[in-house]
Amino acid sequence: MRDEDNNLSALQELIRSGEFRNSQELGKKTEGRVFDKRTLLHIYHLMKSLEISTIDFPIASGKESVVFRARMGKTNIAIKIYKMSTLKFNRVEQYISGDPRFEKERRDRSRIVYLWAKKEFANLTDLHSAGISAPAPIALKGNVLVMKYIGTGPSPAPLLKQYNPDPEDTYRQVRTILRDMYAKAKLVHADFSEYNLLYHRKKVFVIDVGQSVSLKHPGSLEFLKRDVKNITSYFMRMGVSASEDELLNFVIKNE
Numbered sequence: 001m002r003d004e005d006n007n008l009s010a011l012q013e014l015i016r017s018g019e020f021r022n023s024q025e026l027g028k029k030t031e032g033r034v035f036d037k038r039t040l041l042h043i044y045h046l047m048k049s050l051e052i053s054t055i056d057f058p059i060a061s062g063k064e065s066v067v068f069r070a071r072m073g074k075t076n077i078a079i080k081i082y083k084m085s086t087l088k089f090n091r092v093e094q095y096i097s098g099d100p101r102f103e104k105e106r107r108d109r110s111r112i113v114y115l116w117a118k119k120e121f122a123n124l125t126d127l128h129s130a131g132i133s134a135p136a137p138i139a140l141k142g143n144v145l146v147m148k149y150i151g152t153g154p155s156p157a158p159l160l161k162q163y164n165p166d167p168e169d170t171y172r173q174v175r176t177i178l179r180d181m182y183a184k185a186k187l188v189h190a191d192f193s194e195y196n197l198l199y200h201r202k203k204v205f206v207i208d209v210g211q212s213v214s215l216k217h218p219g220s221l222e223f224l225k226r227d228v229k230n231i232t233s234y235f236m237r238m239g240v241s242a243s244e245d246e247l248l249n250f251v252i253k254n255e
C-alpha cells in the first residue's frame with residue numbers, strides 16, 4: 001500500500017469514528033462532493049502539520065464551499081474547503097484574468113479550484129498585513145484553507161445580515177474596511193455586502209475574499225462601484241443616512 005493510501009484510509013477511519021462530529025448534517029451528497037480523495041489528503045496533511053485535533057462541525061455549507069470549525073491545540077480555527085466539482089469556471093474566470101498576480105497561472109479546469117483557494121489565501125494575507133479586520137490566514141493546502149475562527153465557542157459570529165444592533169457604528173467600521181482594503185491592501189472586494197461581513201464582539205470582520213481583485217485589474221473600479229452601491233443600499237434600508245457618491249469619494253480619495 002502506498003503512503004498516500006495509508007493516510008487516506010486513516011482519515012476515512014477518522015471520519016467514520018466520529019472525529020467529524022455532525023458530518024451527517026452535510027448530507028451524503030454534499031459530503032461525497034466535498035471530500036474527494038485529494039481533498040481528504042489535503043485535510044489529512046493539514047491536520048498532521050498543524051496538529052489539528054478535531055474537526056467539530058460545519059458552520060456553513062454553500063454551493064461552492066463548506067466551512068468547518070476545528071480545534072488546533074486550544075484555539076478554534078475555521079477550515080474552508082472549496083468543492084472540487086461545483087466552482088463555476090466562467091464565474092470565477094473574470095476575477096482571475098486581469099489580475100497580474102494570477103494571470104500567468106495555468107487555468108485548466110482541474111487547477112481553477114486550487115487557484116481560487118490560493119487567491120483567497122493571498123488576499124487574506126494582504127488584508128492581514130494591512131491591519132484590516134478579517135480572519136487571519138493560517139495555512140493553505142490545495143483546496144483547503146485554514147484561518148482564524150471568528151466566533152465564541154460553538155457560536156460562529158453572525159453575518160451583519162442576521163445581526164446588526166448598531167447600524168450607525170457598523171457603517172463607520174464598514175467604511176473603514178472598504179477604504180483600507182482599497183488604500184492599504186490595494187484590493188477591491190468584489191462581493192461586498194451584509195452577507196460577507198461578520199459581527200463579533202461589536203467588531204465587523206470582512207470575509208469571503210476569493211473573488212477580490214488587485215486595483216490593477218481592469219474591472220476593479222466597476223467592481224468597487226458595485227460594492228459601494230450594494231452596501232449603501234443595505235445601510236440605507238437600516239436607516240443610516242448613506243450615499244453612494246460620498247462613500248465612493250471616501251474610499252478613493254479619502255475625502
Ligand SMILES: Nc1ncnc2c1ncn2[C@@H]1O[C@H](COP(=O)(O)OP(=O)(O)OP(=O)(O)O)[C@@H](O)[C@H]1O
Nearest residue numbers: 059060062064065067078135148149150156207208
Ligand atoms: N473565519 C470564519 N469564522 C467563522 N465563520 C466563518 C469564517 N469564514 C466563513 N465563515 C462562515 O461561513 C460562511 C461561508 O463562508 P464564505 O462566505 O467565505 O464562503 P462562500 O463559499 O462564499 O459562501 P457563500 O456562497 O454562502 O458566500 C460565512 O457566511 C460565515 O457564516
Ligand SMILES: [Mg+2]
Nearest residue numbers: 195196207208
Ligand atoms: Mg460568503
